Amino acid sequence: MSTAMTSTSKVPAEAAGGSLRFYGVWLIGIIVLIVLPMIFSSGGLLTSFSLIGIAIVFALSYNILLGQTGLLSFGHAVHYGLGGFAACHMMNAVVSHGWPIPLPFIPLFGGIGGLVFAMIIGWVMTKRAGTVFAMISLGIGELVASSSLILRSVFGGESGITTDRTALPKLLGWSFGPQLQVYYLIAFWLVLSAIAMYALTRTPLGRISNAVRDNPERVQFIGYDPHVVRYIAYCFAGFFAGVAGGLTAINFEIANSALLGAIQSGLVLFSTFIGGTAFFFGPILGAILVTYLQLGLTNLTTAWQLYFGIIFIGIVMYAPGGIAGLLMMHRPLIRAGTLWTVIPSYFVAIVPTIALACGVILAIETVARFSGGDAINLFGIAFNPTSPVTWIAAAVLVVGGAFVARLTWRRIAEAWDRAATVARDRGYLA
Amino acid sequence: MTAAIEVRAVEKRFGNVGIIRDLNLSVARGERHAIIGPNGAGKSTTFNLISGHIAPTSGEVKLNGDLISGLRPFEINRRGLSRSFQVTNVFARMTVWENVRCAVLWATGHRYAFWKNVDSLPEVRERTAQILDDIHLTHRRDVPAGLLTYAEQRELEIGITIASGATVVMLDEPTAGMSNAETERAVALIRRLTEGKTLVIVEHDMSVVFGLADRISVLVYGHIIASGTPEEIRRDPKVKEAYLGEEAH
Numbered sequence: 001m002s003t004a005m006t007s008t009s010k011v012p013a014e015a016a017g018g019s020l021r022f023y024g025v026w027l028i029g030i031i032v033l034i035v036l037p038m039i040f041s042s043g044g045l046l047t048s049f050s051l052i053g054i055a056i057v058f059a060l061s062y063n064i065l066l067g068q069t070g071l072l073s074f075g076h077a078v079h080y081g082l083g084g085f086a087a088c089h090m091m092n093a094v095v096s097h098g099w100p101i102p103l104p105f106i107p108l109f110g111g112i113g114g115l116v117f118a119m120i121i122g123w124v125m126t127k128r129a130g131t132v133f134a135m136i137s138l139g140i141g142e143l144v145a146s147s148s149l150i151l152r153s154v155f156g157g158e159s160g161i162t163t164d165r166t167a168l169p170k171l172l173g174w175s176f177g178p179q180l181q182v183y184y185l186i187a188f189w190l191v192l193s194a195i196a197m198y199a200l201t202r203t204p205l206g207r208i209s210n211a212v213r214d215n216p217e218r219v220q221f222i223g224y225d226p227h228v229v230r231y232i233a234y235c236f237a238g239f240f241a242g243v244a245g246g247l248t249a250i251n252f253e254i255a256n257s258a259l260l261g262a263i264q265s266g267l268v269l270f271s272t273f274i275g276g277t278a279f280f281f282g283p284i285l286g287a288i289l290v291t292y293l294q295l296g297l298t299n300l301t302t303a304w305q306l307y308f309g310i311i312f313i314g315i316v317m318y319a320p321g322g323i324a325g326l327l328m329m330h331r332p333l334i335r336a337g338t339l340w341t342v343i344p345s346y347f348v349a350i351v352p353t354i355a356l357a358c359g360v361i362l363a364i365e366t367v368a369r370f371s372g373g374d375a376i377n378l379f380g381i382a383f384n385p386t387s388p389v390t391w392i393a394a395a396v397l398v399v400g401g402a403f404v405a406r407l408t409w410r411r412i413a414e415a416w417d418r419a420a421t422v423a424r425d426r427g428y429l430a
Numbered sequence: 431m432t433a434a435i436e437v438r439a440v441e442k443r444f445g446n447v448g449i450i451r452d453l454n455l456s457v458a459r460g461e462r463h464a465i466i467g468p469n470g471a472g473k474s475t476t477f478n479l480i481s482g483h484i485a486p487t488s489g490e491v492k493l494n495g496d497l498i499s500g501l502r503p504f505e506i507n508r509r510g511l512s513r514s515f516q517v518t519n520v521f522a523r524m525t526v527w528e529n530v531r532c533a534v535l536w537a538t539g540h541r542y543a544f545w546k547n548v549d550s551l552p553e554v555r556e557r558t559a560q561i562l563d564d565i566h567l568t569h570r571r572d573v574p575a576g577l578l579t580y581a582e583q584r585e586l587e588i589g590i591t592i593a594s595g596a597t598v599v600m601l602d603e604p605t606a607g608m609s610n611a612e613t614e615r616a617v618a619l620i621r622r623l624t625e626g627k628t629l630v631i632v633e634h635d636m637s638v639v640f641g642l643a644d645r646i647s648v649l650v651y652g653h654i655i656a657s658g659t660p661e662e663i664r665r666d667p668k669v670k671e672a673y674l675g676e677e678a679h
Contacts, residue, residue: 220503223536
């Protein structure tokens with residue numbers, strides 16, 4: 001009995017110790033969001049930040065399904081897109097009826113749009129998890145995407161539904177015409193949504209969702225209906241996807257069928273997985289990286305989707321925990337103080353790995369630009385895609401880089417094993 | 431007094447194959463009841479039928495006098511029947527603490543709540559800590575269940591099963607695959623944790639069965655051929671012939 005007492009009293013003490021650091025992380029995040037446009041104030045960057053903010057909300061909502069509840073959806077953009085349409089219709093209704101609803105409340109209606117549709121289709125969808133759920137989500141995604149082109153009065157056909165965000169009632173003198181004001185609106189909803197979604201993971205429902213992810217059979221024998229758990233989780237995911245869609249509608253002042261199509265559904269899966277589904281912050285990293293790459297790569301190369309594919313396959317095969325998983329792997333080593341034994345092997349591996357990457361890039365761009373004839377500009381060096389010199393350079397980099405890189409990767413693995421063993425011996429779980 | 435579990439004329443067929451035929455079983459409240467029988471006799475199927483994992487083809491199962499056959503597992507669990515699994519069946523990626531806590535949540539009335547912080551529910555925390563202490567896993571509370579040793583996972587399995595405070599506990603081969611020392615520890619644990627509850631246990635280890643059970647039922651080819659005290663079972667000629675004959679002398 002005495003051990004029970006001590007273990008009981010230890011629990012709140014630990015929670016209190018971690019909470020200071022916990023709130024610190026959130027506070028830093030909020031400060032960064034506020035300060036960011038003051039440091040990087042160009043219009044292009046503001047637009048990028050806005051899109052990244054939306055992508056983070058969307059990816060976090062997707063992780064309620066994939067990471068928290070173990071549901072692989074191929075149609076999550078349905079809720080995102082419907083949220084966007086709901087927001088556009090709401091904005092137009094506010095303007096035409098003269099309702100006193102200012103713009104910052106609009107994402108809520110986007111969320112309701114996403115939620116209502118989730119409540120309608122979710123019950124059938126979440127009856128089963130696994131392959132059945134994945135297939136139905138794909139079907140619903142295609143169904144809604146094609147309906148959006150047929151039901152013209154609701155979705156506006158090919159051209160979509162347009163709106164004017166500045167026509168809504170002003171709030172505190174903000175018209176939301178300038179991108180900076182839109183950025184802050186998105187940042188506000190990002191913080192609100194992220195806190196809400198994090199809080200959700202800490203509720204009885206959130207934890208039971210994890211249990212359903214790990215073992216839906218066993219959940220039934222501790223009193224829970226996994227179907228209900230999946231359904232409620234699905235509704236939350238639909239709501240926050242709708243919020244993200246509403247923010248997109250505000251940002252672009254348009255909602256069209258592209259918002260709810262398979263490409264959007266694919267991108268959010270992609271961001272979430274690359275970021276890492278096992279940690280709450282994983283999808284945040286993934287959304288930042290994928291949106292940044294998407295915006296940056298489209299200007300550089302026509303083959304940008306190919307690079308996405310390569311990154312995705314690489315992560316799935318070699319780092320299924322995503323970026324967050326790779327980062328968090330280091331935590332026990334840091335705690336045990338053995339990280340320094342691994343770092344040198346990283347530096348050794350950098351050079352051949354970059355050489356390999358350059359070879360792959362050169363090879364892809366040679367093929368992509370062969371008939372166009374544009375020069376490939378890699379680190380300031382111009383390569384002619386029709387010249388054999390370029391082909392040989394690409395081949396040497398790929399083959400040589402791969403050969404040397406594999407050796408260095410093996411050294412990383414060996415160094416890791418040693419460091420992790422020491423960390424385990426010192427009582428830190430690896 | 432109504433029996434804790436009453437199985438009446440239950441039959442289970444998979445296609446044309448009858449796995450369970452005319453199964454009758456009665457377990458009194460507070461009784462420790464063991465089900466024994468050769469491999470493939472249908473012991474696990476019997477567990478699955480009672481706990482709602484599968485529905486009987488015909489016949490009825492009653493829990494404390496209420497009909498439960500045809501209900502789903504979580505409905506039966508909410509009525510106070512909890513079971514463990516022969517193959518360890520825990521939440522592998524969650525910590526030991528969270529495994530037990532999840533099993534406490536429904537019984538403490540928190541259900542699907544998404545407006546409460548799970549870490550600040552005092553009765554959940556205390557009960558979880560108590561269970562962890564009971565199953566001697568307090569020192570492993572932050573370890574993912576998938577990383578526990580086999581014996582520890584079996585103990586966690588029992589912990590999850592009793593966490594809801596169910597009055598009827600069914601354990602499916604809790605000591606399977608354990609060493610002698612581990613088995614002894616597990617039996618002591620089961621004896622202590624099911625104090626005052628109804629226990630139904632499937633077990634192959636005869637020393638465990640005869641040491642623990644108040645009554646024993648012998649299942650052969652999906653049919654209970656004998657039911658009685660350990661002494662009666664030991665003497666029963668049908669049992670000797672069908673089962674004990676080659677294993678215990």
